[in-house]
Amino acid sequence: MNTVVLNQALFEAAVATLPADQLAPVRNRAAVLFSNEGFPSTRDEDWKYTNMSAATTASNDWLSEYRTSATIDVNAQQNQATLQEISAQIDATWLIVRNGVVDSLQLQSLELQHGLTISTLADSLNLPDIAIDTALSAFNAALLEDGIHIRVDADLRIERPLGILLIDDPSLRTSQTRIVIDVGKNASLRVIEVARSAVDGNQFTNAVTQIDLAAGAQVDHLRLQDRGKEHIGTHRLIAEVQAEATFSHNAFDFGGALTRNDVIARIVGSGASVNLHGLYLGSGKQHIDNHTRVEHRVGPAVSKEIYRGILTGQARGVFNGQAIVFEGADGTDANQANHNLLLSDKAEIDTKPELEIYADDVKCSHGATVGQLDEKSLFYLRTRGLDVAEANHLLTRAFAAEILSSLVVEEAHEYVQKLLDARLAELLGDDST
Amino acid sequence: MSNMLEINNLHAGIGETQILNGLDLTVNSGEIHAIMGPNGSGKSTLAQVIAGHADYRVSAGTVSYKGEDLLEYEPEERARRGIFLGFQYPVEIPGVNNAYLLKAALNAKRRHNGLAEIDAFEFLQLARKKMSDLGMDPVFLNRGVNEGFSGGEKKRNEILQMAMLEPELAILDETDSGLDIDALKAVAAGVNALRDPARAIVLVTHYQRLLDYVEPDFVHVLSDGKIARSGDKSLALELEEKGYEWIREAAAG
């Protein structure tokens, strides 16, 4: 049960301080919706295993001395250093988004391929639909100082990946980030979101990424969450996929104290294809919750989803994968799998793969496993001279490798591999029970 | 010798795609015909149309079987009237016992012919006998229909069904493909055992190999949805030597 509630008066006061720009009507609408619902509670089926009390407290603290980020002193130097560290390793066009607001100087300095447009939401000439479909996305929209709007013209192939470094200033307890990406007909874009913390602190970031794929479009989206150990993060990804479009999402969750990711992939055109791959590594008291929902509204279409988790210490993983096949979505082929390795006595996984099917010409399957490394393989490696620890490490790495190998944004492969190896080494050495 | 199957000017296809373009073929009882041809020439389509697969649409022409319009009948009626199709890719039906299917099929045919259903003991005797003729392990009777069978086992199982059902017109669609030499010989023996003046057999095949073991009376070469050339078994050997391109050129020329 959540005993903490958000202070409504502070919330309303904060919404009122935001500027009267083109986002104002959206904020007001969202504020009403959020006020009706409040923060999700563990009594909600979707939040059964994840408690948002700490996030609510952080939000109250934030609202009690609410300031827009424009008034915050930024440690620009440090952020630049972080950016340089990452951009040296991932070849991409990089943006910095701090506290949800894009660094406009940095943005202006970029040379973008013709047909790729990036603006703030407040300045966007074509204000997109701001999705408000849950309490948290309403909270995000109501207090959205600004967001990012990325557009790719039809038939355009953006060669270089677009990197977005998400980083928050430690003086703000909470931030709202909204990225809206519209990819035109037969266009393609690769996006890398890297979420980092400037310093370790129990900040709460509430983020939404919306991606619209027009017919025949292709988007490869990587989200790498490597926040500090005390960070609380929620991220909602909503992808709308039109006919013959292909959407691939790779998620890597390495950091954070409490992480909740929602992925909603809505197939609205025939011949579309959706691939979701996720890897979560938890140690200490980390709590990582992945909820995915693939909506097959139209068929034929294909979706494939694999999430894997490795948990040690007292970490808790939650997985909920929904595949919904709507009436008439014939020719749907939906496949989903969730595999988990528990490495310590107190680690825990709650997994719930769901199928909800209202059409008959479908091929749907899901599987979930919880287990340990294969004894036979361990033995085999030992007969080849590896010691137990080495054999364990090797097989655990192999378990994670399937997700890494599905990473479609080539440029990021090496970097993710490096982080993964470091994180795995940490996990396998973790005996905090 | 009487007229078993008479196909005139058959045009048929799947969806919008036309595959057979005016095919003519006459098969009399007692005969073995081999239908050869390159991939995509319409061999399997012909087999499926004769068996009555609903995906295949006949747009023109006639197919008569023992003097009756075959196209009028549902697939199961065709089967009960004596037409057997050995499938190129026999389907797996998990959980359904092989013996059960076989017995149900046999009894459906017996009922159609006004015969009493076969009793369990007699059925088992018969099935075991036929299996031993084909070199099949009787345990296959108790497995799910084609469930987990190897390619060769599936094809032997088709021949077993044919042997049990004793069709008057058997069409074997690439029953020889993917078989090792032992399985090929077993299949051929099964076909030869069925050779009978009251029965006709149509072998649809890509290669001449099976014809070394089952000697056909006629060989037809299918090209672009028609019979491009007919002959005796020497035609098969000629094909083996010269390849299908030769027929196509000849047809074009």
Place this chain on the structure above:
Amino acid sequence: MSTDPSNLDSLVNRRYEHGFVTDIETDSLPPGLDEDVIRAISARKNEPEFMLEWRLKAYRHWLTMQEPEWAHLHYPKIDYQEISYFAAPKSDKDKPQSLADVDPKLLETYDKLGIPLHERARLAGVAVDAVFDSVSVATTFKEKLNDAGVIFCPFSEAVMEHPELIKKYLGSVVPRRDNYFAALNSAVFSDGSFVYIPKGVRCPMELSTYFRINAANTGQFERTLIVADEGSHVSYLEGCTAPMRDENQLHAAVVELVALKDAEIKYSTVQNWYPGDEEGKGGIYNFVTKRGDCRGASSKISWTQVETGSAITWKYPSCILRGENSVGEFYSVAVTNNMQQADTGTKMIHIGRNTTSTIVSKGISAGRAQQSYRGLVRVLPQASGARNHAQCDSLLIGKECGAHTFPYMEIKNPTAKIEHEATTSKISADQLFYCRQRGISEEDAVNMIVNGFCKDVFKQLPMEFAVEAQALLNVSLEGAVG
């Protein structure tokens, strides 16, 4: 594909065979529920004080509870004051002592249902404790069971004759407060069966109860309690069928199983209550709480169910695997056709070390029916070496039905090995064509394929039940397939 979907539809639509009403005067309480009604039920059954107290506590708690809404089910609100909570067939004041004493009309009813009690019971070697409108009317093979020391009697009789066993075990698996429907049952339960198998005894025959709902507006609130003492073994069969009616009838049964050390209980159900008509009118609302407690080491509880009836099914036969090395199993075939809705599955709670559970669920949905598998596998921190394997397959027949899978896995022990697999598919056109090419009619082919799909469950049923179940499945799906 070779099949015209409208054909399939016409196949599913064979009507319910067991629709008739027996004309027997019933001795009923008027509709309504309050403490006086509960006192009246208890008084009519001459229950001892402890039983009345138990019922009243359950009732008072029930008043504080909310009807659950989480299931994937839609039905009009039930008015609990419209239901009559007690009905007994009138054949003198005392219960019949033998079959000869039974109202002949009642025996006729059983005949119509294909359950010629005496003959069938004797031929099959089955003892039948027939529950008709809540009160047991006939018990056979008592002597043979007596010789073995097995107690198999109506629940009401057990309350009088074996109060120590009832006090010890009643509510020990499904507590009064467990859930809304279990609390209601605890307050108003009419009758049911009680089974006790003494230490080391292998019950000499399969035990079975045929349930039947008859009088109008009569809820059925059976309560079954089976206790298998150390090293004992019992197989219990439950089968049901009901007459055709327009009003919805509520059924909220509770079944409690207790298996002590090395004991084994096999509980099989064939449920064929009236499902309502093609438009969803009428039919039984079936809200059942079934739970087994593997209390002792190396004990085993196995649930097998074939569910083809009822308009609404809400049912999760579960196992609490407390004893070390204990084993829980759930094998289920559920068929929903027309407007039927079922939300069914199981819970496997692993508490003891090296406990094992197996779940095999086969769901078939046709017409406009909606069916959900809902399952929970929970491994507690102390349950080292827990193993679970779950296989949930759905077969869809027709374009308007739905099949859903909601498996929950909550794993708190790193040595657990948990595997869950689910598939959803339709009967393939290739399979149908293959069978038809072998001369088998479409309807027979569908039956064959569906039975093949359910085979892993059917083979768990006792032989005579398996045959019945298979036939039932064919009837339930007639007209469904094309």
